[in-house]
Amino acid sequence: MRNKIVAGNWKMNKDLTGTEALLEELSAKLPDTNAKVMVSPTFVNLANAVQKLKDSKIEVIAQNMHFAENGAYTGEISANMLLNIGINTVIIGHSERRAYFGETDEILSKKVKAALANNMQVMFCFGEELEDRKSGNHFNLVESQLKNALFDLDLAAWPNIILAYEPVWAIGTGETASPEQAQEMHAFIRKTIAEAFDTDIAENVSILYGGSVKPGNAEEIFSKPDVDGGLIGGASLVADDFIAIVKAI
Ligand code: PEP
Numbered sequence: 655m656r657n658k659i660v661a662g663n664w665k666m667n668k669d670l671t672g673t674e675a676l677l678e679e680l681s682a683k684l685p686d687t688n689a690k691v692m693v694s695p696t697f698v699n700l701a702n703a704v705q706k707l708k709d710s711k712i713e714v715i716a717q718n719m720h721f722a723e724n725g726a727y728t729g730e731i732s733a734n735m736l737l738n739i740g741i742n743t744v745i746i747g748h749s750e751r752r753a754y755f756g757e758t759d760e761i762l763s764k765k766v767k768a769a770l771a772n773n774m775q776v777m778f779c780f781g782e783e784l785e786d787r788k789s790g791n792h793f794n795l796v797e798s799q800l801k802n803a804l805f806d807l808d809l810a811a812w813p814n815i816i817l818a819y820e821p822v823w824a825i826g827t828g829e830t831a832s833p834e835q836a837q838e839m840h841a842f843i844r845k846t847i848a849e850a851f852d853t854d855i856a857e858n859v860s861i862l863y864g865g866s867v868k869p870g871n872a873e874e875i876f877s878k879p880d881v882d883g884g885l886i887g888g889a890s891l892v893a894d895d896f897i898a899i900v901k902a903i
Contacts, residue, residue, distance in 0.1 A: 656858050659816060659883035660900045661692035661777065662890025663717065663745065663864070673699040674706060679893035681710045689883060689903045693890065694745060697731055704740040715743040715777065718751060721764035733772035743775040745885075747803065749822045759802030766803055770811050777816040778804065779864065779885065784823035792821075796839065797846050805850050812851065817861045818885040819843060824865025826887055833874045833881075836863045840880035869898035876903050 668676060673695045684691065692713045695703045703714045720730035736744060746765045751757045757765075762778075769776045780799040782792040796819070804815065819839055824830050831839070840861045848856035863875055864885035875881055883903055889895040 655813075656882055657816075657860050658689035658903050659692065659860055659862055660689055660896075660903055661715065661745075661818075661862065661883070661885050662694060662896055663748070663885055663887050664693065664695050664890060665717070665750070665887065666696060667891055668695060668699070670699055670702065673703060676891070676893060677703055677706045677712075680712060680896065681707065683893060683897045684710065684712060685897065685901055687900060687903070689900060691900055692743065700736070700741055701739040713743065714741060715745065716741050717745050717748070719744050719746070719765060719769060721761070721768040723768075733769055733774055737772060737774065742773075743777060743816075744769050745777045745779060745818075747779040747799075749779065749781060749820060749825060753822075759799060763803045763806075766807070766815075770807070770814055773814075775814045775816065777818055777862075777885070779818045779820050781820040781822055781825075781865070787821065787823065792839070793842055796843065800843065800846060801850070809851060809855060812855045812859060815859060817843060817859055818864050819861060820864035820885060826866070828866050830866040830868075830871055830875070831863070833871075833878050836875055836881055837878035840878065844880055867899060869895050869902070872899040872902035 692715045694715045694717045707714055716736050719733055720727050724732055747762045766776050782795045786792045786795045821831050843861055844856045860882040862883045862885045863881050867884040867886050868889050
């Protein structure tokens with residue numbers, strides 16, 4: 655089912671003390687909402703965060719995982735390790751993973767399949783670089799990112815997929831896609847999925863926008879019909895800002 659979702663990508667921020675403090679403030683200030691609210695502390699603080707939020711409606715999700723079940727992959731974390739501590743959703747394909755850690759479409763496809771095989775929910779991130787948008791190649795690029803990582807999935811996999819369109823030029827830059835640019839791309843994504851799979855899948859998948867969403871622009875972006883919420887970086891680290899964004903949905 656198409657859900658409204660606001661998810662915080664904490665990246666490599668907040669130590670244990672900072673994580674606990676932010677989670678406490680978020681829990682205390684969370685408004686009554688039908689939207690799903692998610693936060694993603696760093697790996698080392700995930701188990702603690704799950705415990706801390708056990709009576710809260712806020713879901714703890716992971717920022718990444720490896721595709722292998724286990725083995726000689728120093729520094730990596732498997733789906734089972736996440737499930738074991740109560741994490742059921744994982745972000746895959748964030749542009750920072752693609753840019754700084756060499757994650758290709760091929761690797762991401764394996765990760766998506768491994769998460770789904772373990773009955774996890776995947777928040778799949780994708781989006782164009784500034785040069786792609788300037789040269790008018792952004793639709794092609796987004797289509798190929800989706801195709802390479804997701805289009806060989808079974809129809810049955812789709813209820814466990816959340817999409818997060820994140821134009822790289824808008825991430826952490828303070829520059830956001832206009833609500834119209836976001837809507838135009840989200841509608842394109844839905845059409846592309848309808849053509850590759852079917853209309854039901856396309857209508858039911860939640861598509862989040864990510865890229866400098868702030869309290870001041872969230873409501874306008876979220877008001878667009880094909881935008882089902884946001885993946886929030888910087889503003890998710892400030893409780894009042896994140897809560898304001900949750901209220902905007
Ligand atoms: C992100 O990194 O997913 C993101 C959207 O960051 P920011 O909100 O800071 O642009």
